[in-house]
Amino acid sequence: MTFRIRVARDEDLQHLYEMAKLTGGGFTNLPPDKPALRAKLERSHAALARDDHAQADDLFVLILENIETGDVRGTCQIFTRVGQQWPFYSYRIGTVTKHSQELKRTFRAEILSLVNDLEGCTEVGGLFLHPGERAGGLGLLLARSRYLFIAQHRARFADRILAELRGVIDEAGGSPFWDGVAGRFFGMNFQQADEFNATHGNQFIADLMPKHPVYTAMLSESARSVIGLPHPSGRAAMRMLENEGFAFENYIDIFDGGPTMTARTDQVKTIRDARRATIVAIDPAGEPALAATGRLAGFHAALAQVREVQDGVTIDPAAAEALGVAPGDAIVWIER
Incomplete structure (x- = not known):
């Protein structure tokens, strides 16, 4: 069987929807919601129709197609500049150091600060490969095709690039990180927040999330233990990102605590070479x-x-x- 990557078309909607239902939650860029997926396709069509070098708030949706059958077996997305329509939020892991002369002790506390540091970056995301095709290098093709697309249209993309990896999700579909941090302020569980974010954006985070830093020592052990860790199914994706030159620079996803990997666009291996x-x-x-x-x-x-x-x-x-x-x-x- 021969596969190829091509840009998504309107007739791919049902295929995308069927794959979205297989993601298992926490996959914001591929929601199992047809109107949201249709809006992504329309946005991708608009980006493809504009053949100039101006950077804008574009989205490109690519799919993996079995040429012999016409079946869609995977997908991925590229966002040219995040944070243009809605603010792009991350938690940055930092440290506060305090010293007591009387006790002769120094205390170092890890904190999470809500930031927009990565606003304006290009993002590669929404990568999903059908479970039946996870062999033969197709995952590698799907992931690296995004960088070849960027190389072909370099002027349309930012000088810094990021990839958000899904965080740890429990067997019930919940997020220990969400339950320990944001869930306390929103009155909704992780699945509800995930679905709302996928279809309406994350402005509700700006409206309701406290702006002061969160001391991780005050979180539950279950929440602390997953900070910066990828979902088990995302470990291979993390290794591929590292092989491309991405690094974890202490930014994590505000919903599930998964790691955000970053790189200079021109230093991503596939683009550079x-x-x-x-x-x-x-x-x-x-x-x-x-x-x-x-x-x-x-x-x-x-x-x-x-x-x-x-x-x-x-x-x-x-x-x-x-x-x-x-x-x-x-x-x-x-x-x-």
Whole structure:
């Protein structure tokens, strides 16, 4: 079977909805709500229709498609600049140090401060791969296709990039972090807050959340123990982000306490090392790679076998078909 990444279309709505129902909660960028998903598609269409270099509050939705069946088996999203319509909130983990001369003791307390430090960054998120396809490098293709898309449209994106990883969720679908912090102020459980945020945005956080720092020592052990930890299903995603050059710099999600990873956009490995070349021949020989072609609505990416030759590269027949390319066409590619 051959897969490719392409931009989402209106007819993908039902596929996206079915995948959203499999996420298990805490997945704000892919809510199991058709109107919210339809709004995302409309926003993506508007971003694709604008072919200029101005940075704006854009969203691009990409999907993983089985070319043989037409089935959608995964999705991911790119937000060009977060915090433009609603403030983008994070908790920053910090330390307060105090010294008592009389006791001759120094006390260091960990605190969580509500900040908008990451406002204006590009965000990669909304990545979901169908459980039946979690093999053969498709997760890697889905994740790194976002960076190839950014490389193809670099002027549309910010100089700093972030990725929020889902935090720890218990077997009942609740969040120990939410229960220990924000849930005390909102009169709703994590699932209710998660659904509301996915469909209405997080302005209610600004309206109701206390602005003073939270001392973690005053939280329950269950809440403290998950601060900055990814959901078990997100550990592989965290390793992939680290391999791309992302780092955890003490920012966490305000809902579930999951880690927010950040990087300089031009230092993300796939963006930094992406190569551009002209296809000179279709040939099955080559080294494993990820290849992409096209701009905006014409963007496609696929796993490929690529070989560098004197005047360009060769690409294998299956990848050429997936990308819709032939000798003389240009691609951007990166080794796997």
